[in-house]
Every structure is written in C-alpha cells, then in structure tokens.
Amino acid sequence: MKRFDVVALGELLIDFTESGASDQGNPIFEANPGGAPCNVLAMLRKLSRTCAFIGKVGNDMFGHQLKGVVEAAGIDVSALRMDDTVHTTLAFVKTDAYGDRDFSFYRNPGADMMLTEDELPMDMLRDTRIFHVGTLSMTHEAVRQATKAAVLAAKEAGALISFDPNLRPPLWDSLTEAKAQMLWGLSQADVVKIADNEIEFLTGTSDYDRGANILRGRFPNIRLLNVTAGANGSYAYYQDKRVFVPSFLLGGTIETTGAGDTFCASVLNFVLERGLDGLARDDLKAMLRFANAAAYLVTTRKGAIRSMPEPAQVDAILNEH
Numbered sequence: 001m002k003r004f005d006v007v008a009l010g011e012l013l014i015d016f017t018e019s020g021a022s023d024q025g026n027p028i029f030e031a032n033p034g035g036a037p038c039n040v041l042a043m044l045r046k047l048s049r050t051c052a053f054i055g056k057v058g059n060d061m062f063g064h065q066l067k068g069v070v071e072a073a074g075i076d077v078s079a080l081r082m083d084d085t086v087h088t089t090l091a092f093v094k095t096d097a098y099g100d101r102d103f104s105f106y107r108n109p110g111a112d113m114m115l116t117e118d119e120l121p122m123d124m125l126r127d128t129r130i131f132h133v134g135t136l137s138m139t140h141e142a143v144r145q146a147t148k149a150a151v152l153a154a155k156e157a158g159a160l161i162s163f164d165p166n167l168r169p170p171l172w173d174s175l176t177e178a179k180a181q182m183l184w185g186l187s188q189a190d191v192v193k194i195a196d197n198e199i200e201f202l203t204g205t206s207d208y209d210r211g212a213n214i215l216r217g218r219f220p221n222i223r224l225l226n227v228t229a230g231a232n233g234s235y236a237y238y239q240d241k242r243v244f245v246p247s248f249l250l251g252g253t254i255e256t257t258g259a260g261d262t263f264c265a266s267v268l269n270f271v272l273e274r275g276l277d278g279l280a281r282d283d284l285k286a287m288l289r290f291a292n293a294a295a296y297l298v299t300t301r302k303g304a305i306r307s308m309p310e311p312a313q314v315d316a317i318l319n320e321h
Helices: 036-046 061-072 141-156 175-188 196-203 208-218 259-274 281-299 311-320
Strands: 004-009 013-021 027-034 051-058 076-083 090-095 101-106 128-134 160-164 191-195 224-228 234-238 241-245
Touching: 004 036, 004 141, 004 259, 013 061, 027 036, 027 061, 036 051, 036 061, 036 128, 036 259, 051 061, 061 076, 128 141, 128 259, 141 160, 141 175, 160 175, 160 259, 175 196, 191 196, 191 259, 196 208, 196 224, 208 224, 208 234, 224 259, 224 281, 234 281, 241 281, 259 281, 281 311
Parallel strands: 004 051, 004 128, 013 090, 051 076, 128 160, 160 191, 191 224
Antiparallel strands: 013 027, 090 101, 224 234, 234 241
C-alpha cells in the first residue's frame, strides 16, 4: 500500500485571466491559481484521491495565496518550497472568441524554476502509486535535473509514470531542446496525455493515428496513450485498440484553461481504479467519456484549481447526453 495515489511535480503559478474592463476602460485580470500539475491534482481530489505536490513558489503574496488554495483543496503541500529571493511565476492569459488561449509568462526567472534535486522529498516519491510530471519543470537545467531524478526515484519504487508534454514555446530557449525533453519524458512514461498540436510538433503529422503509431513504435514503454483534440474529441490508444469519443459541445465555453489537466486527472483516476491490464474497448470509451465531460465543465468556468467539477456534475452530463 502506498500513502499517495498521485504525486505531481512542477509549476504552481497565478493565471491572470481577463475579467472585463474598468470604468476607465482598462482591462481587469482575475488572479486565478493554476499550474498544470496542481490542476491535475485538484481534479483528483474531487475524485477522492490522496495527492501531494512537489514544487516551489515565491515567499510573496502570490506564493502564500497559492499555498493556501492548494492546501484547502486537500493536497499535501509538505514538499512545497518557498523561495525568499525569486518571485512566484505569473502568466497572463488572453482568450479568443473560441476559448483558446495565448500566454504571456513572467518567469525570468520564476520560483518554480528554482527547485533543485537536493530539495526533493525522496520518501514521498517512493510512496506513490502514480507520479505525474510535465515539461515546464524541464525548461532549465537545475529544475530539469530535479525532475528527472524524481521520475527515476518514483519509477524505481514501482510507481506508474504519467507524462504531459504541455508545450509552451515562449518558455523554451530552443524548440529543439523542447522536443528533446519531451522525448525523454515519453521514454519514461506508462501513461501519456498529449494534445493535437503537440503530437504534430513531435511527429510532423497532423494525422492522429499516424502520429500515435510513430510515438508508440518509438516508445513501447507507453501502455496508454491519449490524444486530446479540443472540440473534436479525444482518442485512446491501447495495445491494438484505438477508441475515439467526441467532445461534449453543449455551449457556455468561456476558456479552455485546465481542460487538458482535468482530462488527464480523469484518466489517472480510471487507471487507479482499473489498472493498465486487460482493458476492453468499452473500458476505454467510458474513460474518455468521463474525461471529456469533466473537461467540458471546466471550459465553462474561469481558472482551474478552484473550478474543478464534482463527480456528480460529470455524471449528470453523462446521464443527460
């Protein structure tokens, strides 16, 4: 028995999302807690999973806000470090008419980049069923080494590795380096959530089936590969099976922040329930339907960590449609 269902490492930041304009016509931004790994954990907590977060924020007003929000969500923050010299990372999110986003990051440096290998809680990494990580903790050398050491420690202790490439081009000095680190993550992963633009970036094809086959051929360690295609739906590739489920297009979308993370968390919850052996097409279809419904609900709300749906709300979508 492991103490934690899922431990995640990576960025914890403030997403400043547009919230109208002032009386003087100036844009107003809402300071929403975010960061992909903690978004995943926040949804897993809604699903009653035990979770812990490893990362670093600034010892500033935003860092304390984030710590309080994550702790209130029921996520273990004993491995959250506070940096006295580098401020919490900030992201300003501009949303277009379709809910898609453009990010402007204030991270040169940001506290999440400052996590080092000697700050890793090795006991925690050895005491989790799943370890989840993305690539924002791989953009710079010190935090990259910490991330890789954490992956290897968790894997050696028998944890499944969950990986989300989560491409954010402005945060990389070189897209060649971004691709190299994504490929390393894929080489370690048992479960992968990859977006449509990321599969094209890595494989050079916009054909999801072809791209998935390229990645699975190169990385046979990947036991479950899920491709998210936004409003077009999602795909699961498992052994010789390929399952597609369309998105829930029910209106009310405000923005897509956190949708992929909600999807990812729903998949990890399924893996915790069912494991990765002997999955049938109906299992994969049910997994994708729940994940798509949960992701849709998040798009109807601002922010991510505080916007995760309750399981009953997801079930209501599934029952009605």
